[in-house]
Amino acid sequence: MSSRIYLDNNATTCVDPLVVEAMKPYFDEEYGNASSIHSFGQKARAALEEARGQVALFLGAGSDEIVFTSGGTESDNLALCGVARRLRHKGNQIIISAIEHPAVLMAFDGMQAEGFRVTRLPVDHQGRVGLADVEDALSDETILISAMMANNETGTVQPIREIALLAHGKGVLVHTDAVQAAGKVPIDVEQLGVDLLSISGHKFHGPKGVGALYVRQGVRLQPIMLGGGHERGMRAGTENVSGAVGLGMACQVARQELSKAAERMSRLRDRLEEGILNSIPDTVVNGCRQSRTPQTSNISFLGAEGESLLMALDLQGIAVSTGAACHAGTVSASHVLTAMHLSRETLQGAIRFSLSRFTTEEEIERTLEVLPGVVERVRQVAGRY
Numbered sequence: 001m002s003s004r005i006y007l008d009n010n011a012t013t014c015v016d017p018l019v020v021e022a023m024k025p026y027f028d029e030e031y032g033n034a035s036s037i038h039s040f041g042q043k044a045r046a047a048l049e050e051a052r053g054q055v056a057l058f059l060g061a062g063s064d065e066i067v068f069t070s071g072g073t074e075s076d077n078l079a080l081c082g083v084a085r086r087l088r089h090k091g092n093q094i095i096i097s098a099i100e101h102p103a104v105l106m107a108f109d110g111m112q113a114e115g116f117r118v119t120r121l122p123v124d125h126q127g128r129v130g131l132a133d134v135e136d137a138l139s140d141e142t143i144l145i146s147a148m149m150a151n152n153e154t155g156t157v158q159p160i161r162e163i164a165l166l167a168h169g170k171g172v173l174v175h176t177d178a179v180q181a182a183g184k185v186p187i188d189v190e191q192l193g194v195d196l197l198s199i200s201g202h203k204f205h206g207p208k209g210v211g212a213l214y215v216r217q218g219v220r221l222q223p224i225m226l227g228g229g230h231e232r233g234m235r236a237g238t239e240n241v242s243g244a245v246g247l248g249m250a251c252q253v254a255r256q257e258l259s260k261a262a263e264r265m266s267r268l269r270d271r272l273e274e275g276i277l278n279s280i281p282d283t284v285v286n287g288c289r290q291s292r293t294p295q296t297s298n299i300s301f302l303g304a305e306g307e308s309l310l311m312a313l314d315l316q317g318i319a320v321s322t323g324a325a326c327h328a329g330t331v332s333a334s335h336v337l338t339a340m341h342l343s344r345e346t347l348q349g350a351i352r353f354s355l356s357r358f359t360t361e362e363e364i365e366r367t368l369e370v371l372p373g374v375v376e377r378v379r380q381v382a383g384r385y
């Protein structure tokens with residue numbers, strides 16, 4: 001067991017050794033440009049298309065429905081800006097949930113600046129979008145709705161299939177950010193009924209800087225990256241062949257390991273949660289415990305500051321997070337927990353523990369040994385106990 005314990009896997013994950021092995025040849029031997037006609041190019045093209053097939057199989061999609069991108073942020077931006085700009089003639093309302101990742105929230109802010117009307121759906125105190133709110137928000141002007149499949153801070157899983165049914169009843173396209181769902185819960189674009197879906201390699205043991213957007217056949221996008229006609233005209237730029245190969249392998253392993261990995265992560269997550277709730281007073285789990293990704297636990301330690309807990313745990317070699325990693329460095333309250341209307345004390349004391357399929361039982365037990373003392377000290381400093 002490494003002396004450091006990493007429980008921040010919703011920020012990023014270690015790269016699976018199988019992924020590293022699969023990528024290696026595309027740095028030194030097979031470095032061709034996938035758009036070149038010669039044999040170097042053909043080898044790279046073949047690898048890219050094999051990877052596209054692996055991603056498609058993982059999502060239950062066709063290979064010609066997968067666009068490689070630089071990650072979750074770009075996939076979200078391409079889906080939202082690409083559809084909104086393309087369908088401007090049809091209507092000017094777009095809908096999102098209030099707890100989306102900044103990659104979605106900021107893209108929508110951009111669309112608002114371009115004249116679109118943006119409707120933000122509220123969530124309940126467990127972080128779930130209400131179907132009645134979706135129905136109320138949909139109008140003849142709506143062209144797109146985006147709701148994340150699983151939240152990065154709480155793990156709460158949204159009723160995407162039901163949202164898609166309502167939206168399609170009105171002829172509205174549906175995008176879901178599945179960045180935190182991939183490798184944790186089954187994803188099948190047909191079953192979900194979505195038109196666009198984002199994933200990111202580094203969240204499930206693939207490399208950083210590569211992701212994919214599923215674009216249902218027939219859905220047209222205006223590209224946001226202009227240049228050559230790569231990725232069937234949807235995303236210009238020389239393809240990141242090694243990255244795509246890594247993403248493809250991550251998808252293949254995730255597909256094969258999914259049920260075993262999910263069972264293991266939820267068992268360890270539940271052990272961690274139960275241990276914390278039983279040994280540390282005034283603790284509360286945030287989010288929807290019935291409908292949640294198996295790797296995530298968001299817990300508030302009332303009377304303690306989340307940032308102080310994070311730093312104290314880091315000194316003990318245990319890495320956790322107070323919210324989205326993208327927010328790290330800014331100490332403003334989480335917009336996700338705020339939208340759930342939790343008390344100020346609950347917001348301030350929130351810590352996110354996120355596991356991976358590589359997390360061990362020993363790491364969870366060690367965390368449970370260390371945590372009570374750390375929380376007590378931080379609470380004492382805060383003058384609460």
Ligand SMILES: Cc1ncc(COP(=O)(O)O)c(C=O)c1O
Nearest residue numbers: 071072073101103152179180200
């Ligand atoms: C839900 C969600 N969407 C999008 C992203 C952005 O993905 P990437 O880091 O690949 O740009 C993240 C990363 O934290 C995320 O958690």
